[in-house]
Amino acid sequence: AQTVTQSQPEMSVQEAETVTLSCTYDTSESDYYLFWYKQPPSRQMILVIRQEAYKQQNATENRFSVNFQKAAKSFSLKISDSQLGDAAMYFCAYRSGDTLAGSYQLTFGKGTKLSVIP
Amino acid sequence: ETGVTQTPRHLVMGMTNKKSLKCEQHLGHNAMYWYKQSAKKPLELMFVYNFKEQTENNSVPSRFSPECPNSSHLFLHLHTLQPEDSALYLCASSQDPSGGYEQFFGPGTRLTVL
Numbered sequence: 001a002q003t004v005t006q007s008q009p010e011m012s013v014q015e016a017e018t019v020t021l022s023c024t025y026d027t028s029e030s031d032y033y034l035f036w037y038k039q040p041p042s043r044q045m046i047l048v049i050r051q052e053a054y055k056q057q058n059a060t061e062n063r064f065s066v067n068f069q070k071a072a073k074s075f076s077l078k079i080s081d082s083q084l085g086d087a088a089m090y091f092c093a094y095r096s097g098d099t100l101a102g103s104y105q106l107t108f109g110k111g112t113k114l115s116v117i118p
Numbered sequence: 119e120t121g122v123t124q125t126p127r128h129l130v131m132g133m134t135n136k137k138s139l140k141c142e143q144h145l146g147h148n149a150m151y152w153y154k155q156s157a158k159k160p161l162e163l164m165f166v167y168n169f170k171e172q173t174e175n176n177s178v179p180s181r182f183s184p185e186c187p188n189s190s191h192l193f194l195h196l197h198t199l200q201p202e203d204s205a206l207y208l209c210a211s212s213q214d215p216s217g218g219y220e221q222f223f224g225p226g227t228r229l230t231v232l
Contacts, residue, residue, distance in 0.1 A: 037223075045223040105166065105174060106221060107160075108161040
């Protein structure tokens with residue numbers, strides 16, 4: 001079974017600075033998808049960024065980028081120019097690429113609570 | 119409305135009550151999910167429905183009973199719950215396999231069992 005580990009329960013960053021959230025995962029598969037989700041306080045969980053394992057290029061979405069190290073099974077999220085609205089719980093998630101298995105399950109880490117200091 | 123909606127947003131119930139949580143997605147997706155989110159634990163997948171057919175049940179106790187009458191609606195019927203069932207219950211939907219596997223989440227129902 002796949003597992004996802006987020007080793008930082010809480011982190012903080014100064015506004016306008018850069019912060020990196022770590023995520024490692026365990027799998028025997030070669031085809032899979034990785035996600036970072038953001039859950040602001042009392043608000044809906046939304047997708048921040050997605051990475052397909054077969055792509056060597058790291059995904060980027062504006063101020064958000066990932067460092068995907070497939071061999072090391074590491075998938076960290078970098079937030080540049082942090083803003084107050086970035087304060088939230090961040091969840092790393094794994095999804096098998098085996099569509100024939102018929103499973104759409106996402107496996108989530110426990111989350112990292114990010115605080116942004118004005 | 120757009121996206122994924124859930125009602126009620128908050129629910130307090132006794133252990134002998136029967137209640138239902140409702141989820142509706144307005145995205146035309148084919149798959150819907152129920153998750154349980156407890157403090158300091160990873161999100162736990164409870165049920166998956168694809169085109170109204172249940173495809174996964176992750177060993178969820180029978181006091182939780184899902185219902186998916188069509189691809190847009192998903193219910194979670196609750197009866198004789200325990201205090202440890204208090205949690206945030208999240209509904210999600212996705213378009214698989216063509217939708218890039220992104221799941222869209224609702225705001226959740228905060229359930230308290232007394």
